[in-house]
Amino acid sequence: MRILSKWSKEILLALTALIFLSPIYIIFVNSFKTRQELYENALALPGEFSFQYYTEAMEKMDFVNAFTNSMVVTIVSVVLIVILSSMTxxxxxxSGNRISTIIFMTLIATMLIPFQTLMMPLMQLVTxxxxxxxxxxxxxxxxxxxMNIGFNAALSVFLYHGFVKSIPISLEEAATIDGASKFGVFWRIIFPILTPITATVMILNVILIWNDFLLPSLTLVDKxxxxxxxxxxxxxxxxxIEWNLAMAGLTLTIIPVVIFYILAQKYIIKGIGEGAVK
Structure with a gap:
């Protein structure tokens, strides 16, 4: 009976994983198909695996320029978010006073406000x-x-705040006695200890900013x-709709995030567990 129960759980988990992975399969497979093959059967394998549509998609997307823009926006945003959020x-x-608590709770409250309710007033202010x-x-x-820094700072401060509270204050006191300044205490003592939660903050923000469509579509006009x-x-x-080219473009969009996540995934559970819970 226990063996049957165990296998039933394994099968259920496998089916659930297949359901969640099915959109990735559909995108990847259809990126190699002609439009005729795609309309005939979206789930079938292509007749030929050719990178023709990837090449065409890269040309139409101006991929090198778009990739550079995304990299600049993502890297600069994430670096500044990490620095400013960790210090905040x-x-x-x-501090532990009432003003600090009010500021922290205000930041947390902003996480509950949908971006869609702010986008029109924001665009009027920005223009x-x-x-x-x-x-x-x-x-x-x-x-x-x-704007990326402003909209993503609250979650980052929340994660860092929980992690910082788990660090013994005696480490900072000892460094201060040894003559370290506030700046030195943070960068030499605190920030290196924040490595697990920093990796988590980076992963979450890279995924959010790299895949963001709504905010860039409102703020960027020039091609x-x-x-x-x-x-x-x-x-x-x-x-x-050029579905096969769109699927090829989406695949190219996903690859950098997947690579980054694979390289840093070991930190995400550890960071969330030690930061947000404590």
Whole structure:
């Protein structure tokens, strides 16, 4: 009876995994098909595995430029989020006064506000600042990076805050007695200990920012500023959809995130478990 129960759980888990992986299979398989093959049977294997549609998709997407834009936006945003969020969380956790608590709870409360309720007022503010003050927030990668930091900081501060509280304050006191400044205490003592949660914060933010479509679509107008999700979107026309090229473009979009996740996955469970729970 126990063996039957064990096998039933294994089979259920395998079926669940297949269901979750089925969209990836559909995207990958259909990226090699002609439009006729795709419309005949979306689940069948292609008659020939050729990278013709990948080459065509890369040309139409201006892949090198879009990939560069996405890399710049993602890397700069994530680095600044890590630096600013870790320092903010450390100060809020160590201050321990009422003002720190109010600031922290305010940051947590912002996580409950849907972006869709803010996007129209945000665009009016951004275009107004760009027009009246000359600060390039609209239609610029720097403006997109600035907004990414603002929208993703709350979750990062929350994760860092829990982890910082688990670090003994005696380490900081000892470093201060030895003559270390506040800046030195953080970068030499605290930040190296934050490595597991830093990896978690990086993974979550890379996935969010790399795959983000809505915010770049609102803020970026010029073709040369498009990120990869925006470039893939233009395969979906008003009257025709180039499904095979779109699938090839989506596959190219997924690959960098998958590689990054595989390299850093061992930290994500450890970081969330030690940071968010404590």
């Amino acid at each position: 969380a450390w100060m809020l956790a160590r 107004g600042v760009t027009r009246d003050l000359g600060i390039p927030l609209y239609n610029s990668l720097s403006g997109l990076i600035f 040369e500023l498009r990120t990869i999700p925006l470039s893939v979107f233009y395969f979906f026309g008003e009257f025709t």
